[in-house]
Amino acid sequence: MLKSYKWLGSLLVAFLLVLVTACGTDTSGTEGDAGKSEEDVATNEEEDAVENEDSEPESPEQTTLGDYVIDFSGRVIEEGQTFIIEGQSNLIAGSRLIGEVLVDEGETIYSDSTELVREDGSFYIELDHHQYGEAEIIVRMDFDSVQEDHVIRHYGDRGQNLDGPFIYRHKVFNNIYKKAEAKVFYDPSDNNELVIQAPDWYELPEDYGDPRVWIEVDDIQEDGEYFYIHGRSNLLEGSEIKAEYRYNRDTTQVLPDGSFNFKFDYEYLEDRDIVITFEPYNFQWNEIEEAYGANGQRLVGNLVQTNQYNTDRQYVEKRIPWDEKRSESGSSNEPNTMEDSDEDLDDIEDLDSDEEDVDSEEDEE
Numbered sequence: 001m002l003k004s005y006k007w008l009g010s011l012l013v014a015f016l017l018v019l020v021t022a023c024g025t026d027t028s029g030t031e032g033d034a035g036k037s038e039e040d041v042a043t044n045e046e047e048d049a050v051e052n053e054d055s056e057p058e059s060p061e062q063t064t065l066g067d068y069v070i071d072f073s074g075r076v077i078e079e080g081q082t083f084i085i086e087g088q089s090n091l092i093a094g095s096r097l098i099g100e101v102l103v104d105e106g107e108t109i110y111s112d113s114t115e116l117v118r119e120d121g122s123f124y125i126e127l128d129h130h131q132y133g134e135a136e137i138i139v140r141m142d143f144d145s146v147q148e149d150h151v152i153r154h155y156g157d158r159g160q161n162l163d164g165p166f167i168y169r170h171k172v173f174n175n176i177y178k179k180a181e182a183k184v185f186y187d188p189s190d191n192n193e194l195v196i197q198a199p200d201w202y203e204l205p206e207d208y209g210d211p212r213v214w215i216e217v218d219d220i221q222e223d224g225e226y227f228y229i230h231g232r233s234n235l236l237e238g239s240e241i242k243a244e245y246r247y248n249r250d251t252t253q254v255l256p257d258g259s260f261n262f263k264f265d266y267e268y269l270e271d272r273d274i275v276i277t278f279e280p281y282n283f284q285w286n287e288i289e290e291a292y293g294a295n296g297q298r299l300v301g302n303l304v305q306t307n308q309y310n311t312d313r314q315y316v317e318k319r320i321p322w323d324e325k326r327s328e329s330g331s332s333n334e335p336n337t338m339e340d341s342d343e344d345l346d347d348i349e350d351l352d353s354d355e356e357d358v359d360s361e362e363d364e365e
Contacts (some may be wrong), residue, residue, distance in 0.1 A: 001201060009049060009115065019079070019306060021275070021297055024196060038306075045335065057126060064090040065090050065091070065092060065093075065120075065121050066090070066091075066092045067090050068155070068162060068163050068164075069149075069163045069164040070089070070090065070091065070162055070163070070164045070166050070167060070180040071089060071090045071139075071164065071166070071198075072087060072088075072089050072166055072180070072182040072196050072198075072268055073087065073088045073089075073196055073197070074086050074087030074088055074123075074195075074196040075087075075193065075194055076137050076184050076193050076194035076195075076196070078129065078194075079193070079314050080129070081128065081129045081131070082126055082127065082128065082358060083101060083127040083128075083129050083137060084124070084125075084126055084127075084274075085099055085123070085124065085125040085126075085127070085137070085181075085196075086122075086124055087122065087123050087124075087125075087138060087139060087196055087314075088120050088121055088122050089117060089122070089123060089253045090120045091117045091121055091180075092117070092150070092151060092154055092335070093116075093117055093118060093119045093121075094117065094148045094151055095116065095117040095147070095148075095151050096114060096115075096116055096117075096141065096145065096146060096147050096148070096151070097114065097115055097116070097117060097123055097139055097141050097150055098110055098114050098138075098139075098140045098141070098142070098145065099112060099113045099114070099115070099125035099127050099138065099139055099140075100111075100112045100127070100137070100138040100140070101127050101128065101129070101130055101135050101137055101138075102119070102135060102136040102137075102138060103130050103133065103134075103135050105263070106136055110128065110130045110135065111127045111128035111130070112127070113126060113127055113128075114145075115212050116364060121189065123139075123144065125139065128142075132188070133188065134185070134186060134188070135185075135186045136183055136184070136185055136186065137168065137183070137184040137185075137186055137194070137227065138181060138182070138183055138184075139181070139182045139196065139265065140179055140180065140181040140182075141159075141179065141180045141181075142159065142170075142177065142179035142181075143156070143157060143158055143159045143177055143179070144177055145171040145179075146294060151172060156178075157180035158172075158175060158176070158177045158178065159177055159179060159180070160178060160226055162178040162179070162180055162196075164180075165198040165199055165201060166180045166181060166182055166198060166199075167179070167180055167181075167191060167256070168181055168237075168256060168262055169237055169238055169310065170238075170258070171238070171285055174286070176202055176238075176285060176287065177311075182196045182197075183199075199230060201255075201256060201257040201259075202232060202257040202258065203257070203261055204258065205232075205233075205234040205258055207234045208234050208236070208258060209234065209235075209236045209291055210234055210298055211291070211293075211298040211299050211301075212299075212300050212301040213233065213234060213235060213278065213292075213301060213303055213304075213316045214233060214234055214301070214303070215231060215232075215233045215235075215276055215278075215303065215316070215318040216231055217229060217230075217231040217235070217276075217320050218230050218231055218232060220274070220320065220322070222266045223266070224266060225265075226263050226264065226266050227245065227262070227264055227265075227266050227274070228250070228261075228262070228263055229243060229261065229262040229263075229274070230259070230260075230261050231259065231260055231261075231276075232257075232259045232260075232328055233254060233258045233259055233260065234258055235254045235258055236254065236287070236288055236291055236336075237253075237254055237255065237256045237258075238253050238285050238288060239254040239278060239284065239288050240245050240252070240253055240254075240278075240282070240284055241252065241253075241254060241260060241276060241277065241278045242274045242276070242278075242279075243262040243264060243275070243276050244274070245267065245269065245274050245275075246267070246269055246272055246275070247267075248263045248264045248265040248266070248267055249264055250263060250264035250277060262276075269322075272322065273319040273321055273322065274319070274320040274322050275317060275318070275319050275320075276317070276318040276319075276320070277315055277317050277318075278314065278315060278316040279313075279315040279316075280292040280294065280295070280296040280299070280314075280315070281295050281296060281313055281315075293314075295312055295313045295314065296313055296314035296315050296316075297312075297314060299314045299315070299316060301316075301357055303316045303317060303318055304317075305317045337353065
């Protein structure tokens with residue numbers, strides 16, 4: 001009987017050992033499964049990360065394709081008798097670009113070509129090289145030439161959706177259009193790289209377009225052949241202004257930031273001012289006439305003058321005294337502000353009468 005109990009006790013102990021072992025096996029198995037789950041989670045996370053990388057936004061060049069703020073970059077390469085333009089843009093594919101080589105200070109188109117923007121926004125244009133002298137190389141997209149329907153729908157039939165530093169306004173018949181244009185100046189005596197880059201415009205004046213017009217001249221230079229004048233104003237882009245130095249004159253249009261540039265023949269004259277005028281009634285865009293009055297009747301301020309032949313008309317006149325000593329020293333003219341004009345107003349009438357007397361004497365001769 002005692003042996004039976006011993007046998008039963010041994011059997012019970014053996015059963016308990018098996019049970020404990022089984023539980024241990026299950027526990028380890030559970031831990032293993034947990035570890036395996038962590039590995040699976042890590043693997044899944046890696047796969048998700050790869051998928052996320054694949055679905056990340058495209059590069060800036062690709063994501064900005066079609067943006068209304070137009071961007072150009074690239075370079076111009078000289079190869080023998082050819083200019084090669086290799087460029088990048090954010091224009092939509094199929095946009096038509098025009099390339100031009102301008103000579104004679106922009107008056108003559110020496111060569112031109114047209115190409116379409118590629119799927120990635122890049123473009124390639126070849127132009128005949130003019131070989132001698134300075135030139136300006138132009139890349140332009142406009143809407144007064146042929147464009148595909150999808151390009152017109154995107155940017156507007158007159159380019160009215162275009163924006164950014166490469167955008168200029170211009171007149172086509174009786175309408176104002178916008179164009180995207182990049183300019184590269186070529187000087188054969190200069191070794192600088194021919195790079196396409198955005199113009200460095202001034203900040204737009206707070207009173208831009210105000211009828212109280214101001215004009216400032218920042219720099220006047222002469223090289224014995226030409227005068228070079230650079231200045232700023234609050235006039236609207238496209239306003240036509242004129243510079244005169246007796247019989248030497250130039251006409252230009254105000255740029256997008258209100259700045260302007262003149263270049264005209266140099267001549268040595270004593271006691272003569274360089275005169276810049278803006279006449280709202282003289283071949284201006286319709287919107288400029290509306291802003292300042294078709295007869296200049298909305299103009300105000302100390303630069304406003306009355307037309308001596310038609311007292312119903314007003315115009316803006318800015319006089320810049322030119323001292324030959326400045327020319328000889330090579331120094332530029334100091335900026336002229338509206339306050340300068342106030343100080344000179346008393347002398348202007350005397351100068352006007354003197355000029356009229358001299359001109360009448362010359363006419364009699």
